[in-house]
Amino acid sequence: MKQDSFVWHPNTQMSEWNSFDKIVRGQGMWLIDSQGNKLLDGVASMWCNVWGHSKRELIRTIIYQSKKLQHSSLFNLTNEPAEKLASKLVIISPGMYKVFYSDNGSTAMEIAFKIALQYWINKNIKNKTKIATLENGYHGDTFGAMSVGYIPEFFSKFKSKLFSTIRIPVPNKYRLPKGYTYSEFKNYCLNKLEKLFLKDNSIAAFVMESGAQVAGGVIIYPVNFQKKISKICKKYGVLLIVDEVATGFGRLGSMIQYKAQDSQPDIIAFGKMLTGGYLPMAATLTTKKVYDSFLGEFHDFKHLFHGHTYTGNPIAATLANENLKLYEKFKLIEKIQITSKIFEKYYSEILELKHVGDIRHKGMLMGIEIVDEKRRKIPFSSNKSLNKIVFEKGKKHGIYLRTLENIVMLVPPLAISHKDLNLLIQRTIETIKTLEH
């Protein structure tokens, strides 16, 4: 059989799709396909686009650096853009001291796990080998990331090959266990964590997304939840790894989400929006305390055995530097805090829709939970994937949407204008209205 395309698409039942629209150009918040149709980018091209497409300053930066130095590795060498970026990241990330580069969020998290596990070995504390985490978290699709961010619907096929972790429940206001108020369940989760640390001193690190769990269904943490976890980790000498890949850099309304949460991690990871969403780059940052444990004589073998071909790529690093400059120049974080209020205007209208069970919103992120039956909160089910249905219907309204399970995700480019955000939300409402079995 002749095939038209040789591309295998991510997280996609390929037999459900006859073809995929070919995007040929991006302009501002819009993606334009080969037929000339325009789609408003409602998912920031997988949650990473900051300024919209074809931002002049970013294109200029790529061209400038491409002419000078395209790639030179950090193995035995360094380069100016990577140095400059590392010093900037350290300045904006309280408590952090060194930056380890990689190319994507999953890998940045793998590096975080390796650093945390090896930290205790370097300190000659042999029993600290376990990783604890929150239920329902997501940290990427590689093996370590799947082990820690284990979402059964995604990863059960690989379960036998994943390492085990200890999991603490997370409060989801919409789906609380019977008999608990939100605040009671929050305290229950925190107590459970403290009890775990009290009885088990072999935990090397606790891992959590910063501010909210995104892929796990847009679960926004209650006030002080992350702060208390940070304090408990400190009290019991457990390293705290905070994943800022999806929620840092303004997505939840603050540049550095762990700072907004008044928490102090030992290791953090950035990705997605680091380069404005134009080139792959990620970074794992650690405190001086963690970094110093890796120093010693060469034959001590205390150094970190990790490296990637494109680590610290100068084009991506220059782009990230320019991106950070634009954040300041255009006061993006302040703007996001204003733009984000637009979502609130639509809360009641969205909640009244027949198939909407709940909405969860913070900053420039909204999750709309689609249910079959509001009262019993039964998730929407259909033979086709809800993603495919919503995508097709959204396309008819000129918007690009992707769902996660039964959650319609609104994750627009951070610098979206008020006009375009209103349009995106209104068209999403129209799209959800047409959902039926």
Ligand SMILES: Cc1ncc(COP(=O)(O)O)c(C=O)c1O
């Ligand atoms: C919180 C979080 N961590 C890590 C990742 C993995 O990033 P990547 O897809 O760049 O590997 C994601 C991706 O969505 C994420 O949401």
